[in-house]
Amino acid sequence: MDKDPHSVIINVSKQRRFSVEEKKEKIRNFSAVTPKRTHNRVVSKPSEATLKVYAIPENKPLPVFQLKNDSTFLSYKFYSKIQDYHRHRKQLAIPIQNKHKILSTDYRQRLHVDFSTEKIKTILDIDEDFYKCINGRIFKHEQGAQYKSLKINFNEKLHIKQQVGHIRDCALNIELNQKKELEIYNNALRQVTDQAKYFDQFISEDYRKSMILLEQGDKLIAEVDKIKTELQNLAGETFFITSKLIGLDYRYGLLQKYGRFLYYLSPPSWRAGNRDFARSVEIEAKGFDLGVSSEEDTFTVIYEKLRKECLKFVKPALYFTEPKHLMDVFERIEQQQLNHFTHVSHFSPYTKMLNESIKRLEDNVAEESVLVSETITYFKELVEFSEQRCLFLEQKFFKILHGLFYESVGTKDVLKLFFHLEFCYEKVYAEKPINKDMIAVAESLEAFYLDYSKRLDALRSEAVDRAVNICLETERSQARNAIKAAKELRLFNQLERNLLRAHGLPPKITPPVLPITQIKQAKKSSKPGPNFKE
Structure with missing residues (x-):
């Protein structure tokens, strides 16, 4: 690969000693120099400040049911129960938002994973355009599979080398790691021994204080x-x-x-x-x-x-x-009471008759008072009705007097007719001799009759008929309302009589204002005839 122009050379430093802190520092420096190719989801570890704010205290004492010799650790049992109670109350007092933060912090702490030291990035991972240009030409996507397999082989080779170096480093540092582990174990054992010693001292001291308090409590209870x-x-x-x-x-x-x-x-x-x-x-x-x-x-x-x-x-x-003086006194009192009893028994029938007479008299007085009150009420109603009728008739009389009567009697035509009739009477019976012919009297009577008939025909107009019809309709409506009111009054009178009978009082008898014959005649006269035309 050294002679290959396209080969990649990666210098991997070999660790001689296995140290976690040095490994973390190198990984941190390497990740700062080389950016990540893919953004893998890694749960971040929470900070210590967050743990202090939202974490529940971890000083968990031993459960009570795991202790042995309950009589020996009696005071510690009460102490642990009180601690459990306070811890439970403290957890209940935490709001729901803080509980969510505590649980999320716990999950983040448990799911935290350190960065793997076996992940090595090459130039193939860093440079995304490495396969896109070969000698200044852009290759097609179909040729990318070969280079992808080459990249995979490079990565596998580098991983194998790193694993071999890591295993060698661990094999060379076995003695050093064993010494460090022995030191850690000895320190932990010493700390555990000290804590157990302190715990035994605390238990013994607390038990001694508990016994003293129990003795003082027994003395106080005895005094109480x-x-x-x-x-x-x-x-x-x-x-x-x-x-x-x-x-x-x-x-x-x-x-x-x-x-x-x-x-x-x-x-x-x-x-x-x-x-x-x-x-x-x-x-x-x-x-x-x-x-x-x-x-x-x-x-x-x-x-x-x-x-x-x-x-x-x-x-x-x-x-x-x-004592005999008192006996004489009591005998005299007894004799006096006997005489009183004799008189009372002698007059008891008369007393009974008197009480019955008083009771009957009270009943009669009550009945008479009821009848008198009913009579007074009847006369009051009759007087009120008579006053109303008197006022109505008086108004009717004055209306007729100032209206129809004056128009029918006091006018000029009526007086003229009266004189003509008187003249005709005198002429026929000849009580008073007058110098006038009979034909002139007849002509004057005929002319007056014709004139009076003409005036009467003029009065019988449509306005008069309409007024008469309205008056008749008003009277009929009043009659119908009067019939309904009479029915309501009869029902009310019947209800009143039933209530009086229910309470043991004589019924109230209210006779009609008008006799029955007059009422029937008034009803008959109020009905219109068969030949009546509205």
């Missing part, structure tokens, strides 16, 4: 139990004393009420001689309202009241000194 027992005994004694004081206060109150009762049973002469005692205990001031008080009967109030009573104790004055 002792104080708790004392407090329970004190609470029991306090409750017993409180219940005794409340019972004594209740019995003292009963005795005071009983003593006041006996005081009022004593004769007035004896009470007059013992006024000082009555004033001292306020018998006449309070009477039998001894237990009635606006204050709450709390323990403090009861205690203060008993303390005051004990400080100023007054010896009571007794009228009844023997």
Whole structure:
């Protein structure tokens, strides 16, 4: 190949010692000089700063279930459980974005691959146009397969040489590598031994402290139990004393009420001689309202009241000194109650009759009041209806008076007709002698009749007929609305009567405003005749 003008010479430096750092440095320099032919996807290794920010602490203690002699490592078990709990809480507190960054960083760290030292680039890889020109001429694409096989053979040859050199280098550096590995192993063993020693010291010290804390806790629990027992005994004694004081206060109150009762049973002469005692205990001031008080009967109030009573104790004055005196009093009371019972049983029928009469009287009064109220309501409605009808008739009368009546009676033509009729009457009956011929009277009467008929025909025009039809239609609509209103009122009256019956009250009877005959006549008169023309 040295004599071949197209041969390629590559100087590959042979490594005498196997060192990872030197190999990485040479690969870095070589990759900086020669650009890459193909961009292979290589996962980059994350930086140390990224690992510090997003990585979870790796100080993982031993799991609890792998420990032996649980009684010996009892404190360490609690310590590891607490550490697991805090680590779990810390992982839960990490947001979802940081969790994604942590996982991606972990994957990048595990998928990182160093650049291979066996990859060697030749001039064929560096110069892309090497096969395109031969002696200044561009060759065709069909001739590229030969040169491609040549390139593959060159690459295989160079790879074989590199592997042989690498194997020789490793064989020459076996002793040096063994020494380095022994040093690394000894350092690691020493560090592990130191860590195990420190761990044993930590476990023993922690166990000793745990035992001390447990002893202190047992002592504290014993003291707390002792104080708790004392407090329970004190609470029991306090409750017993409180219940005794409340019972004594209740019995003292009963005795005071009983003593006041006996005081009022004593004769007035004896009470007059013992006024000082009555004033001292306020018998006449309070009477039998001894237990009635606006204050709450709390323990403090009861205690203060008993303390005051004990400080100023007054010896009571007794009228009844023997039991037979009290028996006589009770016998008299019994006799008095018996007499009262006899009188009550004697008058019980009369009392029963009186109560029944009072009840019937109340029922009658209620019924009469209902009837009176209904009558008053009926008359009120009748008065209102009469007032409305009166106003309507008054308006109708004045309308007729100022309208049709005046036009029919007070006009000039009506007066002229009246005079003509009077003249005709006088002429026929000859009550008053007049100097006028009968033919002239007839002619004047005929002329007036014709003129009056002409005026009446003029009044019967279309406007008058239209007005009459509108008036009739208005009256009919009012009649229909009145019929509907009457139906609604009947339904309301029926509902009201049903409600009154349901509540046990007599039904409300409301007679019609007009008699039934007048209502029927009004209905008949409101209907138009068969010959009526609208």
